[in-house]
Every structure is written in C-alpha cells, then in structure tokens.
Amino acid sequence: MTTPTDPDALAQAVGQAMFAVDTASKDTLGMTLVACTPGGAVMRMPIKQLHLNGHQICHGGFIFTLADSTFAFACNSFNQVTVASGCSIEFLKPAKAGDVLTATAQAQVRSGRHGIYDIVVRNQHDEVVAMFRGKSAQIQGTVLPS
Numbered sequence: 001m002t003t004p005t006d007p008d009a010l011a012q013a014v015g016q017a018m019f020a021v022d023t024a025s026k027d028t029l030g031m032t033l034v035a036c037t038p039g040g041a042v043m044r045m046p047i048k049q050l051h052l053n054g055h056q057i058c059h060g061g062f063i064f065t066l067a068d069s070t071f072a073f074a075c076n077s078f079n080q081v082t083v084a085s086g087c088s089i090e091f092l093k094p095a096k097a098g099d100v101l102t103a104t105a106q107a108q109v110r111s112g113r114h115g116i117y118d119i120v121v122r123n124q125h126d127e128v129v130a131m132f133r134g135k136s137a138q139i140q141g142t143v144l145p146s
Contacts, residue, residue: 039107067132
C-alpha cells in the first residue's frame with residue numbers, strides 16, 4: 001500500500017487504519033467514525049441502556065471516551081503517532097438512552113510536537129452535551145508506513 005500524499009486522503013487513510021483495529025471504540029462502545037480530516041474528526045455513538053448510570057443518564061465516562069476517541073483520530077490524522085498528554089471535559093447536558101451523540105474534533109494549535117484540540121459533543125437535537133479539550137504529544141512512528 002502506498003501512503004497518500006494528499007492531506008485529505010492521508011487523514012482518511014489514517015482514520016480507516018486506526019478504526020479497523022480500535023476494539024474499544026468500534027466493538028465495545030459501538031462508535032462509528034464519520035470523518036477524519038487533517039486536524040479534525042467526527043465520531044458518533046448511540047446511547048444504549050448499558051451506557052446508563054444510577055440516575056438513568058449516560059455515564060460521563062462514556063461521553064468522555066467518545067470525545068477522547070475523536071481527539072485521537074484528529075491528532076493522528078497527519079500520520080504521526082500522537083498520544084494524549086492531558087485533557088479536560090465539561091459536562092453541560094445529560095444524555096439519555098436513545099440519544100445519538102456526535103463528537104466533532106478540531107485542532108486549535110499545533111506547535112512542534114504538541115497540539116491542542118477542542119471537541120464538542122452534541123446530541124441529535126444539536127444541543128451541546130459536553131466540551132472536551134485535549135493536549136497532544138507526538139511520539140516516534142507513523143500510523144501508516146511512510
């Protein structure tokens with residue numbers, strides 16, 4: 001396989017390669033990768049009964065994982081292995097069984113080996129459920145062969 005040189009095609013190929021082996025996001029939590037663009041990503045997750053906590057709302061850890069997974073696809077979209085070095089989340093609205101959450105990530109700043117990404121999590125009514133900010137650190141290696 002030849003690694004694409006076009007940034008959009010490269011981001012798509014990186015996203016597909018990562019998602020194919022992302023057991024946690026894909027198989028365990030039922031997320032789908034909607035898009036992977038240079039410095040951005042969109043993922044979706046339906047909220048099921050198994051995601052609910054004792055208040056019968058989506059456990060914050062699942063919302064965090066959706067945002068964190070979307071962050072991972074966005075910051076690896078340049079085909080440089082990149083990991084989280086820190087993150088925070090603000091929960092703004094509860095999600096319930098039957099909701100479909102969409103997380104949209106976008107790079108805010110990339111400087112050297114570091115980046116800052118904002119991820120907005122919305123429900124199917126376009127209401128903001130959570131805001132996540134991730135800080136990334138590039139390490140050695142590429143996702144696709146270079």
